[in-house]
Amino acid sequence: MSSALAFRGVAMEFPGVKALDDVSFEVRAGSIHALMGENGAGKSTLLKILSGAQRATAGGIEIAGRPAPAAGTAGALAAGIAVIYQELHLVPEMSVAENLFLGHLPQRAGFVRRAELQAAARRQLERVGEAIDPAARLGGLPLAQRQMVEIAKALTRGARIIAFDEPTSSLSDREVQRLFAIVRELRDQGCAILYVSHRMDEIFALCDRITILRDGRHVVTSALADLDRAAVIRHMVGRTLADIYNYAPRPFRGPGLKVRDLAGPGLAEPCSFAAAAGEILGCFGLVGAGRSELLRLIFGATPRTGGSVAIAGKEVAIASPRDAIAAGLVLCPEDRKKEGIVPVRSVLENLNLSARRRRARAGFVAESWERRNAAERIAQLRIRTPSPAQQIRHLSGGNQQKVVLGRWLAEPVRVLLCDEPTRGIDVGAKSEIYAILQDLARSGVCVVVVSSELPEVLGLSDRIAVMREGRIAAIVPRADATEESLLRLALPAPAAVAG
Amino acid sequence: MSPSAPASPPARRFADFLDRAGMLVVLVLLFAACSLGVENFLSWRNLQGLALAVSMTGMVASTMLFCLAAGDFDLSVGAVVAAAGVVAAVVMNQTGSIAAGVAAALGFGTAVGLVNGWVVARLQINALIATLATMQIVRGFAYIVSDGKAVGIAPEGFFALGNSAFLGLPVPVWITLACFALGGLILNRTVFGRDTLAVGGNPEAAHLAGISVARVKLLIFTAQGAMAAFAGVVLASRMTSGQPGTSLGFELEVISACVLGGVSLTGGVGSMSYVVAGVLIMGIVQNAMNLKNIEPFWQYVARGGILLGAVLFDRWKRRR
Amino acid sequence: MSPSAPASPPARRFADFLDRAGMLVVLVLLFAACSLGVENFLSWRNLQGLALAVSMTGMVASTMLFCLAAGDFDLSVGAVVAAAGVVAAVVMNQTGSIAAGVAAALGFGTAVGLVNGWVVARLQINALIATLATMQIVRGFAYIVSDGKAVGIAPEGFFALGNSAFLGLPVPVWITLACFALGGLILNRTVFGRDTLAVGGNPEAAHLAGISVARVKLLIFTAQGAMAAFAGVVLASRMTSGQPGTSLGFELEVISACVLGGVSLTGGVGSMSYVVAGVLIMGIVQNAMNLKNIEPFWQYVARGGILLGAVLFDRWKRRR
Amino acid sequence: GPKTETAAPAAAPKPGAVRIGFLVKQPEEPWFQLEWKFADQAAKDLGFTLIKNGAPDGEKVLAAIDNLAANGAQGFVVCAPDTRLGPAIVAKAKAAGLKLLAVDDQFIGPDGQPMAQVHYLGISARKIGAAVGETLAAEFKRRQWPVAETAVLAMTYDELATAKERTDGAIEALVAAGIPADRIHKAPQRTTDIPGALEAATTLLTRHPGVKYWLVCGNNDNGVLGAVRALEGRRIPVENAVAVGINGTDCIAELEKAKPTSFHGSMLLSAKAHGYRTAEMMYRWIKDGVEPPLDTRTVGVLITRENFRQVLREQGVRD
Ligand SMILES: Nc1ncnc2c1ncn2[C@@H]1O[C@H](COP(=O)(O)OP(=O)(O)OP(=O)(O)O)[C@@H](O)[C@H]1O
Ligand SMILES: Nc1ncnc2c1ncn2[C@@H]1O[C@H](COP(=O)(O)OP(=O)(O)OP(=O)(O)O)[C@@H](O)[C@H]1O
Ligand SMILES: [Mg+2]
Ligand SMILES: [Mg+2]
Secondary structure (H helix, E strand, C coil): CCEEEEEEEEEEEECCEEEEEEEEEEEECCEEEEEEECCCCCHHHHHHHHCCCCCCCEEEEEECCEECCCCHHHHHHHCCEEEECCCCCCCCCCEHHHHHCCCCCCEECCEECHHHHHHHHHHHHHHCCCCCCCCCEHHHCCHHHHHHHHHHHHHCCCCCEEEEECCCCCCCHHHHHHHHHHHHHHHHCCCEEEEECCCHHHHHHHCCEEEEEECCEEEEEEEHHHCCHHHHHHHHHCCCCCCCCCCCCCCCCCEEEEEEEEECCCCCCCEEEEEECCCEEEEEECCCCCHHHHHHHHHCCCCCCEEEEEECCEEECCCCHHHHHHCCEEEECCCHHHHHCCCCCEHHHHHCCCCHHHHCECCECCHHHHHHHHHHHHHHCCCCCCCCCCEHHHCCHHHHHHHHHHCCCCCCCCEEEEECCCCCCCHHHHHHHHHHHHHHHHCCCEEEEECCCHHHHHHHCCEEEEEECCEEEEEEEHHHCCHHHHHHHHCCCHHHHHC | CCCCCCCCHHHHHHHHHHHHHCHHHHHHHHHHHHHHHCCCCCCHHHHHHHHHHHHHHHHHHHHHHHHHHCCCCCCCHHHHHHHHHHHHHHHHHHHCCHHHHHHHHHHHHHHHHHHHHHHHHHCCCCHHHHHHHHHHHHHHHHHHHHCCCCEECCCHHHHHHHHCEECCEEHHHHHHHHHHHHHHHHHHHEHHHHHHHHHHHCHHHHHHCCCCHHHHHHHHHHHHHHHHHHHHHHHHHHHCEECCCCCCCHHHHHHHHHHHHCCCCCCCCCCHHHHHHHHHHHHHHHHHHHHCCCCHHHHHHHHHHHHHHHHHHHHHHHHC | CECCCCCCHHHHHHHHHHHHHCHHHHHHHHHHHHHHHCCCCCCHHHHHHHHHHHHHHHHHHHHHHHHHHCCCCCCCHHHHHHHHHHHHHHHHHHHCCHHHHHHHHHHHHHHHHHHHHHHHHHCCCCHHHHHHHHHHHHHHHHHHHHCCCCEECCCHHHHHHHHCEECCEEHHHHHHHHHHHHHHHHHHHEHHHHHHHHHHHCHHHHHHCCCCHHHHHHHHHHHHHHHHHHHHHHHHHHHCEECCCCCCCHHHHHHHHHHHHCCCCCCCCCCHHHHHHHHHHHHHHHHHHHHCCECHHHHHHHHHHHHHHHHHHHHHHHHC | CCECCCCCCCCCCCCCCCEEEEEECCCCCHHHHHHHHHHHHHHHHHCCEEEEEECCCHHHHHHHHHHHHHCCCCEEEECCCCHHHHHHHHHHHHHHCCEEEEEECCCECCCCCECCCCCEEECCHHHHHHHHHHHHHHHHHHHCCCHHHEEEEEEECCCCHHHHHHHHHHHHHHHHCCCCHHHEEEEECCCCCHHHHHHHHHHHHHHCCCCCEEEEECCCHHHHHHHHHHHHHCCCCHHHEEEEEEECCCCHHHHHCCCCCCEEEEEECCHHHHHHHHHHHHHHHHHHCCCCCCEEECCCEEEECCCHHHHHHHHCCCC
16 A cells, blocks of 8 residues: 555654654555544644654654655655644735745746736635635634635645644534545545544544554554544543533523623624523534624623623623623633733743732732642643643643633633633543533533534533624524534525625 | 624725825825925925935835844844945055945945844844844944044045935935835735745744745845945945944934834834835934924924824824 | 653753753853953952942843833833933932932833833833833933033932942942842742733733733833833932933843843743843953953954854753 | 053063053044053053043943952043033042043033042133134135125034033134124034934025025034035035034044045144043152142144144154
8 A cells, every 4th residue: 555654753852741752654645544642642743743843853754655855844845745733824914815825925036926826815715615805914814714724725735745733623514514525635636634633523524544642652553444433532541431521401500691782893783692600501603603702792802882791690890801800700712822821931820820810919929829729720631741830832732722721710710701612622631621611510600612513512501502693693402402403593594695 | 794884985995095004194294294384394405305314214224124024123234334334435445446345345244144144043043132243243343444433435436326416316315215116026026025024924834834934034134234234335425434433323213213114023014115104204303303493402302202193193093 | 741761860950950041151151251361350349340330230121121021122211311310410409308309200210101101001002112202202301401411419418329338239239139139029929020921921811811911011111110210310329410411322231131131022031030141241241341451442342242152152052 | 452451561460560541431433542542652651551441421430440440550541421420430539549630521510610629631622612613713704705695504412511512612702703693503413423414414504595605613523524515415615615623533534535625624632642641640640649730731723634644743643
């Protein structure tokens, strides 16, 4: 069988961390090869080595049987390797078209051929099914569209080896389906595809082969048909997980969050809803439906133009996130890199970013409490870090996400707003986070979870608010919700499309 | 998402235009105000003088734009201007050849730029410290070569470069206009220009996309050095001598003109129109104050006040 | 993640230590080299003089650290130092009261800092332009108030502040030490210090975590203004007069000392030990050159060379 | 090499060897370079060690004095960046046990009066300015320019007290010579280098397009040279302007030009007297206990295209 790509004894060591240890496996041409493993297992690191962004401390890569040239990212691109990274790598201040062709703009004698660039960009965007203006500034797009641009960008190179690092973690179902079509098409053209994801459904729907890493070591490579979900999970986390949602009905405890006539940018009409203390309210919608904006407005991160917010039956004046936090209303933001973490600071500081204020004595931080809190969160969320003093930017994506959530777990939270809380989180950790959310609800917290993953919304929520085009289309009780009904509500009404 | 209730389209388009025009609006308003309020301002003679006064800042700002757009800056330009003038003077006097003097000065500037680029791009030393260091070294070199004294230039033909006019405009002004045009063209239309903005906007993304970040920076710093040297040559021609102590603080003037115009200090945002606006606003303010014969001490206050006023107005205009 | 195969622990721990110590290593080596190679360097008298020479930079650097850590900088400090000295002198002469003079100067610096903070934090004007503008205004104010001349100070008791010693160390040195200690304590141990670093590291994330970004910046700039004014008062006491033209370029000196030590210009990274290292390295280099009686022109070259050498060595040390 | 300790025969200073500091406010300026050069000469002739330090502002002066003390100097000559630093410098010198001699600029006491008790050698800024003004007035009379078509272009830099004294002196002399005060125009320089002067002068010329003849004075050669360049830029005929500078070191290249320019000449200050004699006085004071006179004055000499080579040779500035 033709092996388009082979890893041979790849090892990668960072100060205090052995991210990869003697990893060897092959990826075939014309196949979609899943790469799975817990957060911090080393998947992204492996892809960075593949793309030339990092150099392995030992071992190497073979392309079509020959050792790959060690010429950095430019060399890898020239060798037909394209990697879609977990964290977006786009230039916000430049146009979508220029981002798509970053590093290989169509040119003549050093001059950019602008008409050709626009046309080619439009073609690429059509290919991924996005109606984005190629001349638009990239930074103005919502996260999901940026993610689609990132994907389209990798396809402009005509690469034969393409690696996707959690491409769907910020996409909703519609985009996911389009992405699948593209990936299959690439496979049929004979490309070798490496696909990293934590979504089990996707892996089984899309991939033919699978490699599983654990603690930086290779565990198994096999045809996917030879494994079932339980086996994959067992290989990944070393134990079996039954129902990861573990939903159990909880009693509601009176008023939790009440939003009335909230208005602001991103919302098409004033928005009202209520959720009880002890309730988990899911929030589903297509990309750009306004879910993130709704949460940001409630939280005071975006100034609202009207409406009111009440917590536990009492109206609270929220002009900034600070006010919200003081009232017990917190938000886990969607874009962890931009809004969530302070990259150059330590895990400990990031975990205590908000809580330290309340624990401080006379302005001095309560160091021992902070250390204890950090240790507890690290244990509770199984955050993989060599030490709490590690800069958070050196953590794997999923572990960073856990820190962002962990930040709020030491606070006396009454309302927890989560925007895609399990973005990039592995199955094992996901089930732990679900358990944590349900525990919080059980203790009387009102939880609002925005998610683009239908199974997650369905599995976790007591009720589900569906948003469409900047308004809440409906709020569906758990019992009545199915994938189909939610999707139907989320899709734009035909009349609206025509108009 | 539905678009917010549309304003009447022409009004809206005008607002958009104002937004994009940025500091150019301030420039136009300032120019109009000075034309009305300052005697002699609009005379051809004064405009010529004004253009000449900003010509050197303009030249160097046109390459500093690239530096800033790529997320760096270069503090050594003032020293290079001075040293290049000295080098040109010394070489001209010794060889008697104008060409040799100019070539030596440009070669010198290019070499300094290369060193800056090498240290910043390849050795990844902070640009502030790196160019502060070369600034000191180059300034010291200028003093040492000239023994601290102005070096008079013997071949008088050289003075034509800085002192003759073409179609009514002094040659340095033409050179500056050419720098603006060429710089704008390169930044907007060439792959190199776009790569520069990408490097400044997100170095990591640029690197991963196969853009050689180090090469782009190396080129920019080299061009910056050469341009500063060229400005030094023009200045020496205008001064009819190479002055080792001239242009102290010039680097800050250039950088602040760029930033005033709207070029981001953190990279990735910039356009030549910003630079033109910044350079001209600075120049007009100084010119108008001199014409109005404002007391020197009050000039400081006025300069600061207008600077602040300009950015505040720009901010308010965009918030509206 | 599995812990990597440990290298021989002591060697490794030493390497780690070197890494974390950063520029302090360079400082120690430089100090050792000067002790051996420069006559009189290690004399108590010289060390006293050295400490006094860096005391002002040190004071202002201790607040500049916060500014840089929060992702901004302040170019107005030099002008505030000068203007505060003038204000102190004028008020003291008029009221005859030392306390009134000091209070007026501190009030003045605080007000300038507040304005800076307001403009940068609330109106979100670029710190370069904003503080450049206040720098000009404040410098102009100093010249206007003093009519361009130094203002002699009548109450002689005031000179004690800058000129007396305590336990063998001059008072300004004690003040600087206190600033270092206090600044370090605040940065490392208080919520405010941590908030500062978070604001510099990612303002958006800090905002969403409930940190009032504008308030933090406002406080920092205000403290910075007050500190610069205090340094100006101490300087005036040492000079026995308020000098409107003093400390030109002081801002760059302070900022580069911080950056040399390892404080990031883009915010989020900094510690007081970096500042101490940066300030002392700069001071020692200058002191050693003076002791060695190096020609002033060569001093430029040497200063630049050593600056570059220090950062290159630091880089090499970390790459090893 | 960079090391210029001009120690007497033995390289290592013996205990008791004389060490003298020489602090100047603008070490890059040719004038101070010359002072140092002559002081070096004295060191060589008399056999002491000269320690040269630049001290561009008050803080640096005090640091430099500390340095001198640490370096074992017994006394120093100083041109202070600001005359009002006098009391501070005196106090510091006393504390460090160093003898002190002020050069170029006389210290001013807290009362605003010159500190006559401090040993001083130099020339009065106001007087040198007056000499410039008198020279200009003489040229004005000699050329018989009509008053109505003549004006004065005074390049000013009021930020420096000494600079202001000089231009004020020149202006006073011009007024005394009969130039109406309203025909004296000040062009404040933003920077003290030639481009700064050029810019200021250019705008001033724009403001007064009707003036035919110009008399140019300023704080030093560079300011006046900038004005000369501006006049050329405005195509004012060379013979329609007279410019006189101060210090005579920055203008040599100008005077050497083959074709005459409007730059008439400069008041040359005697670097030799200022550099050599102060160093020598200090040496004698330390070595032999001969206290120098409290106040020694020197005079400026006008150098022009005609006489500058000879004068410079006489002054030992050139060979
Ligand atoms: N630059 C770095 N410095 C130090 N440690 C690093 C660095 N990059 C990655 N690591 C560590 O290497 C390990 C593997 O990280 P990697 O990002 O490859 O994980 P991953 O499998 O992609 O996880 P996730 O599913 O969370 O994205 C992690 O423990 C991480 O902390
Ligand atoms: N600050 C803003 N100003 C104006 N419009 C905005 C702003 N932020 C987002 N939008 C627009 O509002 C719409 C809703 O975006 P939002 O990110 O809230 O959607 P979402 O439902 O959360 O989807 P996603 O899955 O992309 O997060 C988007 O079309 C976006 O372009
Ligand atoms: Mg990853
Ligand atoms: Mg969203």
